Amino acid sequence: MAEIATAVASEAAKKATETAKEFISQKISYALKYQSYIKKPKEQAERLRRRRDDVKEDVKLAERQGEEIYNEVNDWLTGVEDFMERVAKLAVDEDKAKRRCFRGLCPDLIKRYRLSKEAEKVAEDGAKLLGKGNFARVSHPVILQRTASVYIRGYEAFDSRMPVLQEIMEALKDPNVNMIGVYGMAGVGKTTTVKKVAWQAKEDKLFDEVVMTTVTQTPDFKKIQEEIADQLGLTFVEPSVSGRSLRLRDRFKREKRILVILDDIWAKIDLDAVGIPYGDIHEGIGQEKEVWKDRKDDERRYKILLTSRDQYVLRNHMNIQNNFLVGLLSSEEAWYLFRKIVGDSVETSDFRPVAIELVGKCACLPIAIETVAKALKSKSLPVWEDALGQLTRSNPRQIEGMAENVCSIIELSYHFLKSEEKSLFLLCGLFNGSRGILISDLLKYSMGLHLFRDVYTFEDGRNRLLTLIHNLKASSLLLDGITNFSVKMHDIIHAVVISIASSDEFMFNIKNVGDLKDVLEEKIPKTSTAITLPYGDFHDELPESLEYPKLKLFYLFSQNQSLQIPDLLFQGMKELQVLDLTGICLLPLPSSLRCLENLQTLCLDGCLLGDIAIVGELKKLKILSLVDSDIEKLPGEIGQLTRLKMLDLSKCSNLKVIPPNVISSLSRLEELYMGNSFLHWEIEGLINNQERKNASVLELKQLSCLTTLEIHLHDLQIIPQDLFSEKLKRYRILIGDVWDWRWYATYGETSRMLKIKLNNSISLIHRVKILLKRTEELHLELNGVKNAIDEFDEDGFAQLKHLHVQNGHELLYVMANTMRSLSAN
Missing domain, CATH: 3.40.50.300 (P-loop containing nucleotide triphosphate hydrolases)
Known part of the structure; x- marks a missing residue:
């Protein structure tokens, strides 16, 4: 036992001696090897700086997309900043520790000791930060709350x-x-x-x-x-x-x-x-x-x-x-609402008696009060008195679910409209549906019907259309649609418009009819000027032929593609100016289409199409729309439509062939839409000693009137010099094979969008320089490009509102002029 005790005591003494040596050695190391302790946090700082910059880029992109940053990411970034400050302080303390004490005879071991201890703590925290800095995601989408x-x-x-x-x-x-x-x-x-x-x-x-x-x-x-x-x-x-x-x-x-x-x-x-x-x-x-x-x-x-x-x-x-x-307003509330809209002038001795009677005619219905009040706001007393006379003398049309006089109230607002506003108002009524009315469709119909006076170009027509829409909205007769590109009409007002259109203008909107053939042949007057059959799941047969010698507009939207269009259906519509057949199987096109010698607008959107060569015989055609149709080949006869001003081939994803010189033959073309459509452009000239079989991009250069263009080109190399001109006022152009076509501009309101894929060289960028100067929304796919934006345009982008860069890992900087133009917009 004594020997065991002696051995244990000896071992304990040995370990104590070794521990003491290690302890003393550690303390000496702190004092003498302080620089080695500082080296580790400095290296960590450099690694964290690079990781922090990457995380900040991810955070910046997430914030631009409206996402919320995770708390742990923000906490980590804050921790990194604190760590950087601590490392910077170590550097300052290191300089102090290098100084010697006792008049330079001895090193300051105390400062070095303390410095090493602090550096060791900082290194421990740095290791933790490095361990936490690998985030799978830095953000999450925000659930939007209605205000x-x-x-x-x-x-x-x-x-x-x-x-x-x-x-x-x-x-x-x-x-x-x-x-x-x-x-x-x-x-x-x-x-x-x-x-x-x-x-x-x-x-x-x-x-x-x-x-x-x-x-x-x-x-x-x-x-x-x-x-x-x-x-x-x-x-x-x-x-x-x-x-x-x-x-x-x-x-x-x-x-x-x-x-x-x-x-x-x-x-x-x-x-x-x-x-x-x-x-x-x-x-x-x-x-x-x-x-x-x-x-x-x-x-x-x-x-x-x-x-x-x-x-x-x-x-x-x-x-x-x-x-x-929810009942009608009280008389007092009706008066308050009317007065709130028209202003204090209603309280004057001249206006007040007339105003009281007008409010009474509105039957305490809020929509009627608002409509009339906005129509009369800022008008003179004779106008008010005339309005009251019209309401008093009118014989209101009875519409189910509407109070007495409401129909005549809306009619009154209609009669206050100017001529073009009335025409557009009626046109909207004929096409109003649950999803509203596309403004682009209204433009096609309006231009085809010559609805606007002294308007000859599509650019002027669009401006006039938007102005009239603004006026109708201000009069509470039109409402915003579900998108920025559509409008809609309140149901009451829509009912009144249909009543006005059918009784005064012989314009008919036919829905939910039992016997379509009987209605078209017997119930609709032969003097009709417009007939629309919207959103119909028609199972009835159409008449073999329709005799409407004064008809200007005919619209048929069927959800039943088995519906047959009789071959002679249109032979009695020789004055037709606008024809829209949507969602119809037209295999083949009816031969009576060639009878429509005065046709200005032809829309075959969403239709099953085969050979449409017969369309080339419609010599007065100005608008041809084949949106979302399954057409595979645009026939050469389309090149005979020398008066064509708009060609819309959007979303024709099956379109593979456009014969050479068809596009260039349309010399009056002002608007060309080929988004998500034809991609098979060929290079001008002979290929392997064979003539081209498809259209060339160079043909666009022959369209001297072109102001609007939507197109997708696979490569900059097929774009000839000076292809695009300053006449282009609106465009959405995709260049490169990486882009997915989006039907509307990403940011909604921009009218000039350009998406370009660039590889290592940007020597061909000058071919689209004229577009870059006026682009509002620019998307770039960069591969190995370091200073692309600087080389695009030395003067910057004066009209740029949105810039999106992807795969720009080697991009070094964005030029100052560009940033100024972005901030200005």
Whole structure:
């Protein structure tokens, strides 16, 4: 035992001695080898600086895309900045530690010791930062929240509205009420009321999510699903309605408290098919019934609110027993609303008596009051008196669901319009649908009908059209569409326009007819000037021939591609100026098309097409639109259309052949659209001793009147010198094989967009220099280019608003002139 004890004591003494040596050695190392301790954090700082710069670039791109940066990324960047400051302080302390003490005879070991200790701590923190700096993602998309102005814009807190508003809010709080209906006549303010309800529900925190979408008389399930998903921050991966329905249902089950508002339903709607768990509320489906049933109200509050013009639809079709009426305004409220719009002049002794009678004729309907008030604002007293006389003498047309005199109220606004405004107003009425009206279509129709006086070019026509649209919006007769490129019309006003058009102008909008053939042959007057058959799932046969000698416009949009167009259908329409057949199978084109010698606009969008050579016989044609058709070859006969001013081949993805010299023959062409379309451009001249079989880009140079161009070219090399001229006022041009065509400009409002792919050399960039000077939106794909932007244009880009660079890893700088032009815009 004694020997063991002695051995243990000896071993312990040995270890203590070694530990003491290590401790003393470490302390000496701190004092004498301070520079080696400082080296490590300096190396870490350099690695972190490079990583930080990369992360900052990712953060900058994410912020430009509107995404939110993760907290751990921001914290890491802050930590790196703090670390850099600590390393910088070490450098300062290192200089101090180099100084010697005792008049330069001895090194300052204390400062060196402290410096080494601090450097060791900094290095430990640097290692942690390096370990945390590899982020898979730096950001996440933000769920956009609607602001108060979106919900309550246009809402007036009228006393007559407060009771129904309070009743709806109480129903939302009632655990025994799951579905709520709001009804009332068109234009009474149902939408503004439920928007106020939505905002109040959010303010009172009754629901975690409130989503609202518009259904309309022709429900588009995909559109409804997309609007709901957008508000929930949900992205669909399923292309089908049924697949998206399952995704929505799953999302709804994950929400504890949600309010779904469906505005403007006209008939029974299958909510289960959309993905809104309607059936679960009433009877439940399988296990889902138990999921919804067993949760307490404070854990689960799921409600649906619907609006409709018809209480019967809510009560009988949707089985809603809690329905609330939004009624007309009181006389005092009607007066207040009218006075608010027209201003203080209404209180003068001359205007007030007339104004009181005018407001009375508006029947306390908000839409009617607003429409008349805006029509009379800033007008003289005789104009007001004349308006009152018209209302007093008129014989209002009866339109189902509208109060007496409302039709004549809208008519009055129509009569205040100028001639061109009236024509455009009627034209919009003929084409108004649930998705609104594309402004580009209105331009094609208006120019074909010579609707604008003293307008001869498409550029002037577009300017006139936009001006008239602005005027109609200001008069509350047109509304913004779902995109910046469309407009729509309020349903009441639309009903009145159709009434006016059919009775005064012999213009007819035919929908939901039982016997289409009988209507066209017997019911529509032969003196008609316009006939539109929109959005029809027609199964009836069309007449063999139609005799409408004064018809100027004929429009047929069928969802049934088996519908046959009789060969002689158009032989009795010889004055036709605008023909639009959308979604029709035209294999072949009817031979009677050649009878339309006065045709100005021909639209065959979305049609199944074969040989369209017959179109070349329409010598007066100015607008030819084949958007989204399946045409594979543009016949050479199209080159005979020497008066053509617009050719729209957008989204003709099957178009493979355009014979040589067809494009160049269209010498009066002003607008050419080939986005997401023809790509098979050939080089001018002989190829392997063979003549060209396809169009050459050089043919565009012959189009001296061209002001608008949308085109996709695979390479800069096929672009000849001086191909583009300063006459181009709007363009979307893609150059390179990396671009996916987007139907509209990425940023919405730009009219001049250029996308270019560049490889190592940019020697050919001068071929598009004239475009670069005026480009508003520029996209660059850079491969091995270091100073491309500087070499593009030495004066910068005076009109550039948006710049997007991809794969620009070797890009060294952006020139100062360019940045000034960007900041100025």
